[in-house]
Amino acid sequence: MTSQTIRVELGTRSYDILIGEGLLAQAGERIAAVLPGARVALVTDENVARIHLETVSASLERAGIGVTTVVVPAGEASKKFDRLQEVVETVVGARLERGDAVVALGGGVIGDLAGFAAAIVRRGMRFVQIPTTLLAQVDSSVGGKTGINSRHGKNLVGAFYQPQLVLAATDALDTLPRREFAAGYAEVAKYGLIGDAAFFAWLEANWQDVFSGGPARTEAIARSCQAKADTVAADERETGERALLNLGHTFGHALEAACGYDADRLVHGEGVAIGTALAHRFSVELGLCPAEDAERVERHLQAVGLPTRISDIPGGPLSADELMTHIGQDKKVKRGRLTFILTHGIGRSFIADDVSPERVRDFLQRELST
Amino acid sequence: MTSQTIRVELGTRSYDILIGEGLLAQAGERIAAVLPGARVALVTDENVARIHLETVSASLERAGIGVTTVVVPAGEASKKFDRLQEVVETVVGARLERGDAVVALGGGVIGDLAGFAAAIVRRGMRFVQIPTTLLAQVDSSVGGKTGINSRHGKNLVGAFYQPQLVLAATDALDTLPRREFAAGYAEVAKYGLIGDAAFFAWLEANWQDVFSGGPARTEAIARSCQAKADTVAADERETGERALLNLGHTFGHALEAACGYDADRLVHGEGVAIGTALAHRFSVELGLCPAEDAERVERHLQAVGLPTRISDIPGGPLSADELMTHIGQDKKVKRGRLTFILTHGIGRSFIADDVSPERVRDFLQRELST
Ligand SMILES: NC(=O)c1ccc[n+]([C@@H]2O[C@H](COP(=O)([O-])OP(=O)(O)OC[C@H]3O[C@@H](n4cnc5c(N)ncnc54)[C@H](O)[C@@H]3O)[C@@H](O)[C@H]2O)c1
Ligand SMILES: NC(=O)c1ccc[n+]([C@@H]2O[C@H](COP(=O)([O-])OP(=O)(O)OC[C@H]3O[C@@H](n4cnc5c(N)ncnc54)[C@H](O)[C@@H]3O)[C@@H](O)[C@H]2O)c1
Ligand SMILES: [Zn+2]
Ligand SMILES: [Zn+2]
Numbered sequence: 001m002t003s004q005t006i007r008v009e010l011g012t013r014s015y016d017i018l019i020g021e022g023l024l025a026q027a028g029e030r031i032a033a034v035l036p037g038a039r040v041a042l043v044t045d046e047n048v049a050r051i052h053l054e055t056v057s058a059s060l061e062r063a064g065i066g067v068t069t070v071v072v073p074a075g076e077a078s079k080k081f082d083r084l085q086e087v088v089e090t091v092v093g094a095r096l097e098r099g100d101a102v103v104a105l106g107g108g109v110i111g112d113l114a115g116f117a118a119a120i121v122r123r124g125m126r127f128v129q130i131p132t133t134l135l136a137q138v139d140s141s142v143g144g145k146t147g148i149n150s151r152h153g154k155n156l157v158g159a160f161y162q163p164q165l166v167l168a169a170t171d172a173l174d175t176l177p178r179r180e181f182a183a184g185y186a187e188v189a190k191y192g193l194i195g196d197a198a199f200f201a202w203l204e205a206n207w208q209d210v211f212s213g214g215p216a217r218t219e220a221i222a223r224s225c226q227a228k229a230d231t232v233a234a235d236e237r238e239t240g241e242r243a244l245l246n247l248g249h250t251f252g253h254a255l256e257a258a259c260g261y262d263a264d265r266l267v268h269g270e271g272v273a274i275g276t277a278l279a280h281r282f283s284v285e286l287g288l289c290p291a292e293d294a295e296r297v298e299r300h301l302q303a304v305g306l307p308t309r310i311s312d313i314p315g316g317p318l319s320a321d322e323l324m325t326h327i328g329q330d331k332k333v334k335r336g337r338l339t340f341i342l343t344h345g346i347g348r349s350f351i352a353d354d355v356s357p358e359r360v361r362d363f364l365q366r367e368l369s370t
Numbered sequence: 371m372t373s374q375t376i377r378v379e380l381g382t383r384s385y386d387i388l389i390g391e392g393l394l395a396q397a398g399e400r401i402a403a404v405l406p407g408a409r410v411a412l413v414t415d416e417n418v419a420r421i422h423l424e425t426v427s428a429s430l431e432r433a434g435i436g437v438t439t440v441v442v443p444a445g446e447a448s449k450k451f452d453r454l455q456e457v458v459e460t461v462v463g464a465r466l467e468r469g470d471a472v473v474a475l476g477g478g479v480i481g482d483l484a485g486f487a488a489a490i491v492r493r494g495m496r497f498v499q500i501p502t503t504l505l506a507q508v509d510s511s512v513g514g515k516t517g518i519n520s521r522h523g524k525n526l527v528g529a530f531y532q533p534q535l536v537l538a539a540t541d542a543l544d545t546l547p548r549r550e551f552a553a554g555y556a557e558v559a560k561y562g563l564i565g566d567a568a569f570f571a572w573l574e575a576n577w578q579d580v581f582s583g584g585p586a587r588t589e590a591i592a593r594s595c596q597a598k599a600d601t602v603a604a605d606e607r608e609t610g611e612r613a614l615l616n617l618g619h620t621f622g623h624a625l626e627a628a629c630g631y632d633a634d635r636l637v638h639g640e641g642v643a644i645g646t647a648l649a650h651r652f653s654v655e656l657g658l659c660p661a662e663d664a665e666r667v668e669r670h671l672q673a674v675g676l677p678t679r680i681s682d683i684p685g686g687p688l689s690a691d692e693l694m695t696h697i698g699q700d701k702k703v704k705r706g707r708l709t710f711i712l713t714h715g716i717g718r719s720f721i722a723d724d725v726s727p728e729r730v731r732d733f734l735q736r737e738l739s740t
Contacts, residue, residue, distance in 0.1 A: 081455045088527055092520045120490075123517065123528045147493065150462045157458055158493045159529065237494075 002215045004222040008142065008229040010236060013162045017142065017229070019222050023169035024055045027103075027130060028063025034165045035101055035126055039066040041091045043114035044105040045074040048132050051175050056105055056130065068094040072113070076261045076268075079113055079148040081157075087117040091125070101126035101164070107133035107180075108140035108268070112158070115146030119161035129166040133176055134184025135269050137168040138191075138224035143232040143245075153326075154253060154261070160237060168225070170218050181211060182305045183269025186248070188220050190276060191227040193297065194244050197347030199223055204300050211304070240351075247341040247349050248276030254326035255310065258318045265315045266307075273306035274313070282363050283342045293345040310367055320364040324357065374592040378512065378599040380606060383532045387512065387599070389592050393539035394425045397473075397500060398433025404535045405471055405496055409436040411461045413484035414475040415444040418502050421545050426475055426500065438464040442483070446631045446638075449483055449518040451527075457487040461495070471496035471534070477503035477550075478510035478638065482528070485516030489531035499536040503546055504554025505639050507538040508561075508594035513602040513615075523696075524623055524631070530606065538595070540588050551581060552675045553639025556618070558590055560646060561597040563667065564614050567717030569593055574670050581674070610721075617711040617719050618646030624696035625680065628688045635685045636677075643676035644683070649719075652733050653712045663715040680737055690734040694727065 003020025018030065031040065040060065044053055049071045060067050070090045072078045091102060102125055104114035111129050118127035131141040147158015173181060185207070192200025209216030228245065235242040252268070252275030259265040266274075280297045283289035298308045310318060327338065338355040373390025388400065401410065410430065414423055419441045430437050440460045442448045461472060472495055474484035481499050488497035501511040517528015543551060555577070562570025579586030598615065605612040622638070622645030629635040650667050653659035668678045680688060697708065708725040 081451065085451045089521050092522045092526050120517075120527050120529060122526060123515065123530055145493065147490075151459050152462045156462050156492060157490050159490060160493055 002218045004218060006222060006225045006229055008162075009233045010162060015162060015164050015166065017166040017168060017225050019137070019168040019170060019218055019225065021169070021171040021218075023167045024052055024130070024172055025059050027056045027167060028059035028061070028065055030167055031060070031101065031103070031128055031165065032063045032065060035099070035128075037099070038126060039094075039096055039100045040068075040103045040128070041087075041094060041096055041101070042067050042069045042103045042105055043072070043087055043110055043117070044069070045072055045078065045107070045110055047074040048106045048110070052105065052132060052172060068096070072110070074109075075263060076109055076149070078109055081148065083113060084117060084148050087113060088121055091117060091121050096121070096125065098122050098125055101128050103128045103130060104141075105130045105132065106136070107131070108136045111136050111140050112146050112155070113148060115144075115161055115163070116148060116158050119146055119159035124161070127161060127163040129163045131166065131168055132172045134173055134181050134221070135187055136184075137170070137173070137221050138184060139187040139228065141166050141168070142225050142228040143242075144236065149261075154257065168221060170221060171213065173217070174213060178211075178305070180267065180269075183267045183273075185210070185304055186269040186273040186276065186301065186306055188224050189297075189300065190245075190247050190272065191224045193276065193343070193346055194227070194247050194341075194349045195347055196223075196227065199227075200300075200346055207300075207304055243339065243351050244341055244349055247343070248272045248274075248279050250327060250338075250340055251275035251278045251323075254323045255313065255318070257326040258322050259313065259315065262315070266313050270307050273301050274308055274310060277301060277308035278310075278363075278367065279341060280343060281367070282340075282360070283344070285363055286342065286359070289343050289345050293343075296346065309370075310364075311370070318368065320361050320368055323364055324361050327360065328357075374588060376592060376595045376599055378532075379603045380532060385532060385534050385536065387536040387538060387595050389507070389538040389540060389588055389595065391539070391541040391588075393537045394422055394500070394542055395429050397426045397537060398429035398431070398435055400537055401430070401471065401473070401498055401535065402433045402435060405469070405498075407469070408496060409464075409466055409470045410438075410473045410498070411457075411464060411466055411471070412437050412439045412473045412475055413442070413457055413480055413487070414439070415442055415448065415477070415480055417444040418476045418480070422475065422502060422542060438466070442480070444479075445633055446479055446519070448479055451518065453483060454487060454518050457483060458491055461487060461491050466491070466495065468492050468495055471498050473498045473500060474511075475500045475502065476506070477501065478506045481506050481510050482516050482525070483518060485514075485531055485533070486518060486528050489516055489529035494531070497531060497533040499533045501536065501538055502542045504543055504551050504591070505557055506554075507540070507543070507591050508554060509557040509598065511536050511538070512595050512598045513612075514606065519631075524627065538591060540591060541583065543587070544583060548581075548675070550637065550639075553637045553643070555580070555674055556639040556643040556646065556671065556676055558594050559667075559670065560615075560617050560642065561594045563646065563650075563713070563716055564597070564617050564711075564719045565717055566593075566597065569597075570670075570716055577670075577674055613709065613721050614711055614719055617713070618642045618644075618649050620697055620708075620710055621645035621648045621693075624693045625683065625688070627696040628692050629683065629685065632685070636683050640677050643671050644678055644680060647671060647678035648680075648737065649711060650713055651737070652710075652730070653714070655733055656712065656729070659713050659715050663713075666716065679740075680734075681740070688738065690731050690738055693734055694731050697730065698727075
């Protein structure tokens with residue numbers, strides 16, 4: 001069994017990400033080692049509860065850890081105030097104290113919701129992530145962003161809050177629907193595209209092994225976590241370079257919003273895949289990036305089964321105006337000018353903070369008419 | 371016009387507290403100096419809106435600052451999830467960005483609610499406090515604790531979040547009901563009792579001038595802010611010495627809870643006054659504190675019109691069991707043992723973290739039967 005440890009260096013808030021097989025059944029001992037004596041509130045969703053809760057609960061019990069479990073409905077709709085209140089009141093009602101932990105067992109939705117609850121109960125409890133989607137393992141569980149959605153947009157309410165431990169059980173992904181796995185893979189490819197052309201080339205050669213499990217999957221997850229951890233360590237609060245991680249995300253978020261966050265139409269990683277392809281094509285159009293690189297990106301994303309065109313999204317057609325409205329509400333806006341992550345080619349992304357809204361609209365208009 | 375500036379030293383999060391007359395009418399220029407170009411969401415309550423909103427709004431307008439105003443009902447009941455959501459959605463809906471500010475204009479309720487909203491909108495906006503009660507000026511606006519109440523207890527949900535500026539307009543207190551002024555005064559006296567016997571003696575001699583306004587009031591507020599700022603700078607996240615600020619508060623919170631947070635029966639500072647008297651009498655009973663000191667404390671609190679006995683609270687009688695239940699839910703509990711701030715005498719408080727629940731119950735029983 002392959003397993004790797006990545007240390008996220010954040011001074012007194014440093015922590016380990018363990019990546020490998022069999023970690024769900026080791027959750028109890030691993031948590032007890034880091035947080036001796038802590039009780040936990042285990043937050044999960046209905047899908048994950050059905051498949052993996054028993055394994056984790058049994059492990060916690062074996063380690064003598066007292067557990068209160070909160071199961072919320074699966075899906076993005078759980079990232080909202082009412083659900084946050086429910087989790088918070090359950091944690092407080094269980095009389096957990098600051099030294100006790102909230103444990104997130106699930107995808108990014110659960111990590112974001114439970115992490116935010118951990119951040120605000122008693123102004124900060126301990127927090128452990130057990131991400132069970134590829135997206136959560138390589139992205140949302142690393143970096144300390146937690147939160148919920150506002151009526152006015154996604155992730156507009158939350159906290160920066162670091163966990164004490166992340167357990168990325170790679171074999172927990174065996175039960176993930178292929179579509180969700182591919183969605184998470186969009187974030188994996190993103191790390192190569194931002195700043196590591198060799199990793200992207202490795203993925204082009206090895207993606208089938210990553211999808212089927214074993215050492216290549218562990219390797220891809222570890223390299224992704226390392227890339228994100230390095231970026232976060234350099235810029236925890238996203239005042240600079242961390243923004244590179246938003247490659248594909250300004251377009252992606254707008255697409256998700258325009259689809260009303262309807263997972264039947266588009267899940268986050270699919271939005272990122274289309275957004276990444278758009279960011280490359282937009283960079284080509286601006287004369288910044290070679291056309292071959294954009295084509296290579298599109299080919300790879302398509303090979304793994306990801307959408308790359310707005311027209312790949314099922315359901316009614318989207319409008320450029322609607323997408324622009326969502327882009328304007330996106331949190332990467334600074335005093336009226338648009339900030340986008342653009343690229344000079346594979347592995348050479350950069351932050352452009354003065355993109356003209358008109359150029360973006362024109363570009364989207366053309367994309368929509370093809 | 372006397373005015374003083376206290377610098378709260380917290381590294382990159384350091385900020386100034388300005389204390390003096392006329393600051394409401396200077397709010398715009400003062401905020402613009404610290405946060406040039408920022409727009410603001412002004413959060414206040416119905417009482418304060420009636421009396422002071424016009425002055426502050428006009429000042430912001432003169433300084434060219436765009437304002438969105440949120441007025442919530444006055445009173446503790448506004449420190450809850452629904453109201454937080456309302457404030458947050460209003461701020462987000464006004465499209466304020468991270469560099470824009472939430473401004474709290476009001477007492478501790480508004481400061482706690484608005485500060486928490488500032489902490490979580492976009493994972494942290496700028497924040498300015500304009501405290502308009504004595505309690506808020508000397509206590510809640512200093513130190514960065516923000517939050518709301520849970521169904522299970524007070525202040526159990528929140529964030530540590532520092533403002534960029536505090537404007538303590540001492541003349542804004544002229545419109546404060548005398549009862550509220552006295553309640554805030556309990557916190558002023560507390561600073562003397564914790565660690566500054568000379569300040570307590572000064573208050574015994576000068577309290578009437580503090581109540582009537584002018585230089586003595588500014589002086590008392592400045593010394594109180596300085597005492598709290600020093601403690602917070604030494605221990606921002608309350609892992610140690612900051613707990614001393616809870617003198618009178620474990621009892622006080624239990625009394626407030628037992629009264630159902632009914633302001634007609636007991637406001638926070640009155641709970642603190644009784645709690646402080648109780649902490650001194652309990653310390654005498656434990657052989658830790660001279661009886662004369664406890665009597666002197668009680669005499670002074672009574673002189674300014676504060677309650678010092680549980681039986682001073684109007685309405686039905688309270689029970690020791692009920693108070694103990696609330697003490698057990700208080701956040702100063704660590705793994706079953708009670709932490710209390712006790713005292714060796716005036717100006718000599720200390721943290722006792724192994725107080726036996728039985729002794730506390732016996733003590734309360736006797737207090738209740740006198
Ligand atoms: N905090 C961050 O830095 C960050 C970064 C990226 C994304 N996000 C957030 O993450 C969320 C998306 O995360 P996600 O894609 O993991 O979504 P998700 O949590 O909704 O999980 C996707 C689906 O997979 C199911 N599932 C999870 N684990 C499973 C397993 N092992 N087997 C079978 N089914 C399983 C879930 O029940 C759900 O139906 C979004 O809300 C996004 O905003 C946050
Ligand atoms: N964050 C902290 O560190 C901290 C510390 C202590 C207390 N608190 C919190 O503070 C709250 C109590 O604060 P408070 O006593 O200021 O209560 P408050 O905010 O309810 O104000 C008391 C009353 O005075 C009115 N008022 C305010 N300013 C006025 C003015 N200038 N003129 C006339 N009326 C005015 C208000 O409308 C209200 O009715 C509690 O919720 C407590 O938990 C927080
Ligand atoms: Zn993403
Ligand atoms: Zn207080």
